[in-house]
Amino acid sequence: MNRINQKLQEDKKLLSIYFTAGYPKLDDTASIIQHLEKSGVDLIEIGLPFSDPLADGPTIQASSTQALKNGITTEKLFEQLKDIRQTVSIPLIIMGYFNPMLQYGVEAFCKKCQENGIDGLIIPDLPVDVYHEKYKAIFEKYGLINVLLITPQTSDERIDFIDAISNGFIYMVSSASVTGSQSGFGTVQTDYFKRIADMNLTNPQIVGFGISNNETFTQATKHTKGAIIGSAFIKHLTANGIDTIDKFVKNILA
Amino acid sequence: MNYKADQKGYYGVFGGAYIPEMLYPNVEELRQNYLKIMAEPSFQKEFQELLKDYVGRPSPLYFAKRLSEKYTTKIYLKREDLNHTGAHKINNTIGQILMAKRLGKSRIIAETGAGQHGVATATVCALMGLECIVYMGEIDIARQAPNVARMKMLGATVVPALSGSRTLKDATNEAIRDWINNPVDTYYIIGSVVGPHPYPDMVARFQAIISEEIKWQLKEKEGRENPDVIIACVGGGSNAAGAYYHYLNNDEVQLIAVEAAGLGIDSGESAATSVLGKEGIIHGSKTLLMQTEDGQITEPYSISAGLDYPGVGPLHAHLHATKRAEFVSVTDAEAMKAGLELCELEGIIPAIESAHALAVFEKQTFKPNEVIVLNLSGRGDKDLNTYIDYFKL
Numbered sequence: 001m002n003r004i005n006q007k008l009q010e011d012k013k014l015l016s017i018y019f020t021a022g023y024p025k026l027d028d029t030a031s032i033i034q035h036l037e038k039s040g041v042d043l044i045e046i047g048l049p050f051s052d053p054l055a056d057g058p059t060i061q062a063s064s065t066q067a068l069k070n071g072i073t074t075e076k077l078f079e080q081l082k083d084i085r086q087t088v089s090i091p092l093i094i095m096g097y098f099n100p101m102l103q104y105g106v107e108a109f110c111k112k113c114q115e116n117g118i119d120g121l122i123i124p125d126l127p128v129d130v131y132h133e134k135y136k137a138i139f140e141k142y143g144l145i146n147v148l149l150i151t152p153q154t155s156d157e158r159i160d161f162i163d164a165i166s167n168g169f170i171y172m173v174s175s176a177s178v179t180g181s182q183s184g185f186g187t188v189q190t191d192y193f194k195r196i197a198d199m200n201l202t203n204p205q206i207v208g209f210g211i212s213n214n215e216t217f218t219q220a221t222k223h224t225k226g227a228i229i230g231s232a233f234i235k236h237l238t239a240n241g242i243d244t245i246d247k248f249v250k251n252i253l254a
Numbered sequence: 255m256n257y258k259a260d261q262k263g264y265y266g267v268f269g270g271a272y273i274p275e276m277l278y279p280n281v282e283e284l285r286q287n288y289l290k291i292m293a294e295p296s297f298q299k300e301f302q303e304l305l306k307d308y309v310g311r312p313s314p315l316y317f318a319k320r321l322s323e324k325y326t327t328k329i330y331l332k333r334e335d336l337n338h339t340g341a342h343k344i345n346n347t348i349g350q351i352l353m354a355k356r357l358g359k360s361r362i363i364a365e366t367g368a369g370q371h372g373v374a375t376a377t378v379c380a381l382m383g384l385e386c387i388v389y390m391g392e393i394d395i396a397r398q399a400p401n402v403a404r405m406k407m408l409g410a411t412v413v414p415a416l417s418g419s420r421t422l423k424d425a426t427n428e429a430i431r432d433w434i435n436n437p438v439d440t441y442y443i444i445g446s447v448v449g450p451h452p453y454p455d456m457v458a459r460f461q462a463i464i465s466e467e468i469k470w471q472l473k474e475k476e477g478r479e480n481p482d483v484i485i486a487c488v489g490g491g492s493n494a495a496g497a498y499y500h501y502l503n504n505d506e507v508q509l510i511a512v513e514a515a516g517l518g519i520d521s522g523e524s525a526a527t528s529v530l531g532k533e534g535i536i537h538g539s540k541t542l543l544m545q546t547e548d549g550q551i552t553e554p555y556s557i558s559a560g561l562d563y564p565g566v567g568p569l570h571a572h573l574h575a576t577k578r579a580e581f582v583s584v585t586d587a588e589a590m591k592a593g594l595e596l597c598e599l600e601g602i603i604p605a606i607e608s609a610h611a612l613a614v615f616e617k618q619t620f621k622p623n624e625v626i627v628l629n630l631s632g633r634g635d636k637d638l639n640t641y642i643d644y645f646k647l
């Protein structure tokens with residue numbers, strides 16, 4: 001069974017952490033993954049940097065720009081991940097934009113993911129219908145779970161379709177926004193979390209965007225399976241480097 | 255051959271809507287409604303009246319006698335430079351502001367490179383009393399200062415794009431982010447035939463007025479609707495799309511698309527996408543774009559802010575792939591020389607974008623009896639600082 005599905009069966013709220021590959025330093029990728037696993041994180045999203053990350057706010061965008069300056073490439077990321085399965089068993093998901101994958105070759109990319117211990121992909125600008133028609137079979141051939149997004153504006157009908165073609169979890173964008181844009185949730189968000197929970201979907205939901213601390217993590221996971229932290233973690237890395245990752249995680253899970 | 259977008263917005267293999275789920279409801283709302291709304295008689299009436307009384311259409315088709323003599327052929331200039339706000343961009347913003355109103359949107363966002371589209375958007379927002387936010391690269395803000403001032407006078411908020419190359423591509427990213435953050439009340443007026451479906455098709459349809467007029471104007475002047483050649487510059491490709499539109503399926507009419515070569519194709523400082531680009535995805539569309547081997551979008555360069563874009567619209571990628579249009583690249587120096595020449599021969603100061611199209615006459619020869627229509631997409635007022643610096647005026 002895919003490591004993501006295994007993890008989703010555990011009877012607990014899951015914490016997923018996003019970081020940008022090649023940031024703060026080019027070769028930090030493997031040790032960030034190891035630190036995160038040791039600190040009790042459940043899932044990791046490895047950001048493959050893109051020059052024009054449309055769905056990201058300034059924090060992740062700046063880390064991507066820096067990572068590219070540091071010399072990260074698709075090939076380099078796969079090299080960094082080559083031996084990762086000798087040290088960690090945590091589910092690993094690559095999150096990236098579609099163009100770098102397209103240039104690598106979608107099938108070649110998926111194959112490399114499988115060879116290097118990747119369990120799933122999140123590609124915000126690969127639309128659901130294009131994925132469904134053209135790429136689903138390839139992803140499945142290499143054992144990759146494609147994580148699809150929904151937002152507060154997504155219609156119930158479309159959510160049902162997304163649920164039907166998903167085989168891991170659904171990435172629930174907390175509010176209409178790019179990453180890192182807000183702090184704290186209001187009733188609009190909690191109502192939305194509850195509405196989706198009441199739909200009794202096949203795939204569990206994990207909330208992303210706007211989660212930064214213990215309080216927002218607790219709020220976000222009240223009606224869902226887990227939550228994803230990205231920009232807040234990048235900010236922590238920018239300020240503190242990679243040595244105090246466990247402190248950051250302990251504060252979230254406190 | 256079919257050169258119109260299909261149901262899903264593909265021109266051959268190019269086009270589509272490669273957008274994050276966050277944008278789906280907005281883009282889908284537009285996709286489902288744009289053709290219906292454009293076909294409404296009340297929409298058409300309002301659109302046509304504004305084009306006539308507010309924009310000043312039809313724009314003249316002017317026989318450029320001295321230019322024709324110099325190049326021993328027959329050159330007509332389609333005078334989009336005479337439109338209100340000084341370029342073809344207003345044809346599209348009039349259309350889209352009416353679209354936004356019919357969709358019940360109250361807040362308008364736009365990206366701009368040269369500032370022409372920003373000014374054209376700020377103008378129609380003032381006209382309709384709608385809030386207007388324009389994203390513009392920090393570099394472009396500096397090199398197109400008069401247009402920044404115009405947008406401010408027209409009541410728009412100009413927000414600098416500080417990321418990446420700080421030009422048109424980055425302004426477009428920021429506008430898309432704004433749209434993601436404001437999915438309900440906001441309408442995004444894209445300034446060219448780029449972006450996710452239905453934008454390329456919708457913008458081409460609004461700009462199609464250019465070739466619609468060329469047909470009857472040329473009939474009056476030459477007794478025939480078809481020129482032998484149409485020449486237009488291509489940034490994203492909207493003025494070219496408008497000038498070609500009604501001739502796309504007419505193979506007798508040769509189409510020439512002029513891209514900015516910047517300091518030269520091989521200089522590393524260029525924006526000639528058809529030569530330097532490969533198939534990829536930019537701003538929600540599969541098209542030709544300039545990128546690294548790794549799929550990172552590269553930073554283009556041209557002296558002309560309006561052509562300084564690393565992609566072209568999917569229609570143009572298709573015209574290139576099918577060889578329906580011939581793509582020519584023109585350097586900064588060639589364009590500036592051609593711009594000055596038009597001033598001296600015809601008393602018309604062209605936009606530097608349009609000057610790229612004019613430079614074709616030095617690079618290709620046409621027969622004396624051939625009828626050439628060159629789309630003069632804009633006037634050069636906004637470029638005076640660049641002309642002054644370049645020619646030490």
Ligand SMILES: Cc1ncc(COP(=O)(O)O)c(C=O)c1O
Pocket residue numbers: 341342343367368369370371445446447487488489490491492493494559560561605607608631632633
């Ligand atoms: C006068 C003029 N011509 C041409 C362009 C290029 O755009 P497009 O290729 O969409 O016509 C611009 C863009 O700003 C412009 O201002």
